[in-house]
Amino acid sequence: MVSSERLASSSRPPQVATKQYGVTKPISMAGPTGADIQRSLELEKFLTDAGVYESKEEADKREEVLRRLGEIVKDWVKRVTRIRGYSDQMVEDANAVIFTFGSFRLGVHVPGADIDTLCIGPSYVNREEDFFFILHDFLADMDEVTELQPVPDAHVPVMKFKFEGISIDLLYASVSQLVVAEDLDISDMSLLYNVDEQTVHSLNGCRVADQILKLVPNVEHFRTTLICLKFWAKRRGVYSNVTGFLGGVNWALLVAQVCQLYPNAVPSMLVTQFFRLYTQWHWPNPVMLCEIEEDELGFSVWDPRGRTHHMPIITPAYPCVNSSYNVSASTLRVMMEQFQYGNKICEDIDLNKSRWTTLFVPYLFFESYRNYLQVDIVAANVNDLRAWKGWVESRLRQLTLMIEQDTFGKLQCHPYPHEYVDTTKQCAHCAFFVGLQRKQGEIVQEGQQFDIRGTIDEFRQCINMYTFRKPGMKIQVSHVQRRQIPSYVFPDGYG
């Protein structure tokens, strides 16, 4: 049975931000009914059985890896201090601290997820040489470290590696202090004075995570709901920042907004309200968790170029940016379809006509379209493939945009954020797929076909301009029909 209070509240339209840089206000709502609590317990059981929570051993290992990383950066900073010729006292006092951010900091990481870390060091230890050369070489010599990959020219420069098999993203920020205190307060705005833009960006992840945890009314409910929605998004093929869907921070902000609106709700209600709210949200109205002064915005939501911000989800710490700038009209369309699916199932669950398992049924991408593009990527070895694949994956959004533009929006693309590997190939290989469909409602003339060969050639040329291209790095883009999808895509059979 559904309580009358519940029906009354759920039939109310969600409030949507109308004021510039304003936030949505809490919708007062009665607390959970017995049925809501029961549904929440069932949801948690489902998530536990699905394996989204890591074991005690895995959690301990992560803590140990973080402790080791903390020691390594301290040793490194002391070494640099000595090389720079500072006094023995300075060498003794020299310090660096590690902060975590991302899903680990929020307490919503799944087994095998990366740990996003930020190292804060003193003013005289720089990123260009000290971090990307001295610390890099230090790490390269360690047996525990594998797959070390420096990315110094990224928007947020990062060193990626595995430490005893755990993926680490390590950022570096040098602050205007000679000695970094062990209990440094990352929310202190004065840390942002006199530092370069990359440092501001590097500090931002930690400040955003802390803000989110401060702004949600009930952290445990927020965590369960976010774990649930991230798992759902992966099952439904809409979890991926790089492909133009949403990544960890975007899902966190969307869920945090729902938690703010329904402060008394338990996770099952929050999941239901999530789908209700975002199926009705008037994009591109921005989602934002707190009031933001105009000068805190790192971009303009209303700027005429802002039309490219299809689904603005604004981070809550200076400089507040749209965290989902990769979303395009086509990926927004795909996500809205998925939100509608989620909304329908949750309504049925509320009426006891469906169960949680149905919500998480994997999306059948290869049954959803008749035509696809297959993007095959090969390289001489797995290391080359990792870098090459990353580059191609980051350009798939461009392919989608180019096709939709060149066909005046009549051909719609759905880039799928999963890679498939043909293990029978001699060289290292992976493939991505893009679903193709005519825009619905388009009047089709007999025999009308789209010729996108020119667009694909242009895309391939752009891909081949990769700065770090090596012999053996190749890409092939082919049009395939559903029945031509290669069998390695279905390792368990065609279902």
Ligand SMILES: Nc1ncnc2c1ncn2[C@@H]1O[C@H](COP(=O)(O)OP(=O)(O)OP(=O)(O)O)[C@@H](O)[C@H]1O
């Ligand atoms: N588009 C973005 N805009 C702003 N911050 C971002 C963006 N992408 C990543 N970040 C920052 O980097 C952090 C780590 O990114 P990551 O993609 O690992 O997300 P995550 O929340 O850790 O999820 P996952 O469980 O997938 O690792 C984010 O939490 C956020 O602070």
Ligand SMILES: [Mg+2]
């Ligand atoms: Mg992460």
